[in-house]
Amino acid sequence: xxxxxxxxxxxxxxxxxxxxxxxxxxxxxxxxxxxxxxxxxxxxxxxxxxxxxxxxxxxxxxxxxxxxxxxxxxxxxxxxxxxxxxxxxxxxxxxxxxxxxxxxxxxxxxxxxxxxxxxxxxxxxxxxxxxxxxxxxxxxxxxxxxxxxxxxxxxxxxxxxxxxxxxxxxxxxxxxxxxxxxxxxxxxxxxxxxxxxxxxxxxxxxxxxxxxxxxxxxxxxxxxxxxxxxxxxxxxxxxxxxxxxxxxxxxxxxxxxxxxxxxxxxxxxxxxxxxxxxxxxxxxxxxxxxxxxxxxxxxxxxxxxxxxxxxxxxxxxxxxxxxxxxxxxxxxxxxxxxxxxxxxxxxxxxxxxxxxxxxxxxxxxxxxxxxxxxxxxxxxxxxxxxxxxxxxxxxxxxxxxxxxxxxxxxxxxxxxxxxxxx
Ligand code: PMP
Numbered sequence: 100x101x102x103x104x105x106x107x108x109x110x111x112x113x114x115x116x117x118x119x120x121x122x123x124x125x126x127x128x129x130x131x132x133x134x135x136x137x138x139x140x141x142x143x144x145x146x147x148x149x150x151x152x153x154x155x156x157x158x159x160x161x162x163x164x165x166x167x168x169x170x171x172x173x174x175x176x177x178x179x180x181x182x183x184x185x186x187x188x189x190x191x192x193x194x195x196x197x198x199x200x201x202x203x204x205x206x207x208x209x210x211x212x213x214x215x216x217x218x219x220x221x222x223x224x225x226x227x228x229x230x231x232x233x234x235x236x237x238x239x240x241x242x243x244x245x246x247x248x249x250x251x252x253x254x255x256x257x258x259x260x261x262x263x264x265x266x267x268x269x270x271x272x273x274x275x276x277x278x279x280x281x282x283x284x285x286x287x288x289x290x291x292x293x294x295x296x297x298x299x300x301x302x303x304x305x306x307x308x309x310x311x312x313x314x315x316x317x318x319x320x321x322x323x324x325x326x327x328x329x330x331x332x333x334x335x336x337x338x339x340x341x342x343x344x345x346x347x348x349x350x351x352x353x354x355x356x357x358x359x360x361x362x363x364x365x366x367x368x369x370x371x372x373x374x375x376x377x378x379x380x381x382x383x384x385x386x387x388x389x390x391x392x393x394x395x396x397x398x399x400x401x402x403x404x405x406x407x408x409x410x411x412x413x414x415x416x417x418x419x420x421x422x423x424x425x426x427x428x429x430x431x432x433x434x435x436x437x438x439x440x441x442x443x444x445x446x447x448x449x450x451x452x453x454x455x456x457x458x459x460x461x462x463x464x465x466x467x468x469x470x471x472x473x474x475x476x477x478x479x480x481x482x483x484x485x486x487x488x489x490x491x492x493x494x495x496x497x498x499x500x501x502x503x504x505x506x507x508x509x510x511x512x513x514x515x516x517x518x519x520x521x
Pocket of ligand 1: 344
């Protein structure tokens with residue numbers, strides 16, 4: 100790696116297994132959409148902890164809520180024990196998120212603290228409730244790295260290391276996989292109805308409305324409605340994995356809002372706590388709650404610090420639609436800037452992908468995309484790639500980023516594309 104602090108890189112590489120190849124500096128502080136290194140260098144954050152920091156680093160309101168809670172000796176962790184912090188989160192999520200969206204009859208199940216664990220819980224519950232084990236997932240989908248969630252994951256890059264047989268998943272073509280004319284849902288319908296396809300009747304379908312790791316492929320409202328219909332026709336549960344696209348990322352709390360669908364389960368994690376505190380849950384239809392005690396345990400489910408920051412984030416950002424509107428406006432600003440970059444540096448070979456504030460530029464290949472990210476990093480922008488070949492330069496910045504920071508970051512990206520593609 101050129102142009103980085105090699106001492107730091109070597110130290111990290113030799114002393115711990117989990118070293119960072121892309122950003123070989125030591126970060127010390129972070130505020131909003133800005134990261135600051137030990138040496139005082141400032142970076143704009145277009146990664147935001149892989150989407151865990153939608154509300155920015157150390158948001159003052161969330162930070163104060165946590166500081167007050169700790170100062171008052173609020174319990175940090177209580178497993179399943181009922182606590183005031185848990186009660187407040189449940190009440191707030193219900194009042195500000197579920198009820199206004201006509202979802203007042205959904206329940207919340209706290210799982211282990213990772214997105215993967217929420218996916219495991221949803222897949223397990225779908226199998227238990229239906230008595231079937233096969234699950235449909237989609238090409239280029241990403242659902243986690245535990246064995247069940249990995250089985251549902253299409254991305255070979257993530258699956259590679261496992262090298263093990265991961266059964267009971269039928270991976271089907273995602274929206275637009277064959278171009279926008281092909282009827283993928285019709286194809287799946289036909290395969291499900293044909294015993295010669297060898298597909299066991301599935302318990303559920305798990306889908307991202309906008310594929311985060313898979314390269315920002317977006318499903319249309321029409322495709323999602325057809326998928327829901329297919330689920331009803333074949334008696335399959337519809338699980339929306341909103342771990343990355345949820346919590347405001349697309350300009351609404353859930354990524355599927357306004358699409359006219361009602362998933363049976365929704366998995367949430369990443370930005371749910373709003374503060375980077377690990378937290379995950381499944382939102383499920385009441386009648387699916389057939390868990391018996393101990394059937395999906397996990398020592399760190401229901402962390403009280405996460406409840407505190409999550410409730411504070413909901414109160415601060417989701418009392419009205421001002422925040423959601425600002426996300427759409429900023430998303431448009433980023434999309435416009437990206438479109439200008441595409442026009443300037445490769446209208447034939449580059450394209451803008453995604454929606455809301457989950458956007459990226461598709462490059463001809465992964466090497467080009469990585470070189471662009473490295474150039475951007477050297478000039479003060481932390482940004483990563485996604486997609487099956489790492490070919491999409493992806494913006495996943497905090498949703499609270501300012502217009503000035505957006506423009507600055509786009510300027511850095513513009514120069515990076517010019518340098519790498521010239
Ligand atoms: N689902 C989606 C859509 C994700 O983007 C991710 C994480 N990138 C996961 C599941 C897994 O979450 P975690 O890494 O917290 O296990």
